Amino acid sequence: MNKSLDIIHAEHRAIAAMMHGLRQIVAGIEKGRLKPDFELFRAMIEYIDKVPEKVHHPKEDQYLFARLRERSAEALPVIELLEAEHRIGDARIREVEAAMQQYEQSGAAGFAGFQAAVTKYIEAEWKHMNTEEHEIFPLAEKHLTAEDWAVIDAAFLSNENPWKGDAGQYEKLFTKIVNIAPAPVGLGPG
Ligand SMILES: [Fe+2]
Numbered sequence: 001m002n003k004s005l006d007i008i009h010a011e012h013r014a015i016a017a018m019m020h021g022l023r024q025i026v027a028g029i030e031k032g033r034l035k036p037d038f039e040l041f042r043a044m045i046e047y048i049d050k051v052p053e054k055v056h057h058p059k060e061d062q063y064l065f066a067r068l069r070e071r072s073a074e075a076l077p078v079i080e081l082l083e084a085e086h087r088i089g090d091a092r093i094r095e096v097e098a099a100m101q102q103y104e105q106s107g108a109a110g111f112a113g114f115q116a117a118v119t120k121y122i123e124a125e126w127k128h129m130n131t132e133e134h135e136i137f138p139l140a141e142k143h144l145t146a147e148d149w150a151v152i153d154a155a156f157l158s159n160e161n162p163w164k165g166d167a168g169q170y171e172k173l174f175t176k177i178v179n180i181a182p183a184p185v186g187l188g189p190g
C-alpha cells in the first residue's frame with residue numbers, strides 16, 4: 001500500500017482503539033463492574049475529538065481528497081459525503097459531551113443517554129473510516145498519478161509525528177488515558 005494510505009490506516013486504527021476502549025468502559029458500567037470516571041471520559045472524548053479534527057481529517061481533505069477530485073468523477077460523490085461528515089464531526093462530538101455532562105449531573109438516570117450517544121458516535125465514525133478504506137483507497141490507488149502521490153506523501157511525511165501535536169499534547173493526553181483507564185483498556189485499577 002502507498003505510504004500516505006498506510007499513515008491514514010494507522011491513524012484510523014489509533015482512533016478505533018480509543019473508541020473501542022470507551023465502548024468497553026461503558027459496557028463495564030452497564031454490567032456494574034465499573035464506576036463512571038468523568039475525568040477519564042473527558043480525556044477520551046478530548047482525544048477522539050481533537051486528533052481526528054486537528055491531525056487526521058485536514059490531511060485527507062487537503063491532500064488526498066483534493067487530488068482525487070481532479071482524477072476521478074466516480075470518487076466525487078463519496079468524497080463529498082466524507083467531507084460533509086468531516087464538517088459535522090465537531091457537532092457530533094458535542095452531542096457526546098452534552099450527554100456526558102447530563103450523566104455527570106443526574107447520576108445513574110443519565111447513563112442510558114450517555115451510552116446511546118457514545119454508540120451513535122462510534123457507529124458513524126466506524127462507517128466513515130470504512131468508507132474511506134474500502135471506497136476511497138482503491139480509487140486513489142487506481143487513479144492517482146506518481147506525481148500526485150509524490151505531493152501527497154511529501155505532505156504526510158513532512159510532519160514526522162503529527163500525533164505529538166503542539167508540545168506533544170496528544171501524546172501526553174494518550175499517556176494519561178492509558179494510566180487512568182481501568183484494565184484491560186488501560187493500566188488503571190480494574
Ligand atoms: Fe475522514
Ligand SMILES: [Fe+2]
Nearest residue numbers: 056060129132
Ligand atoms: Fe479518515
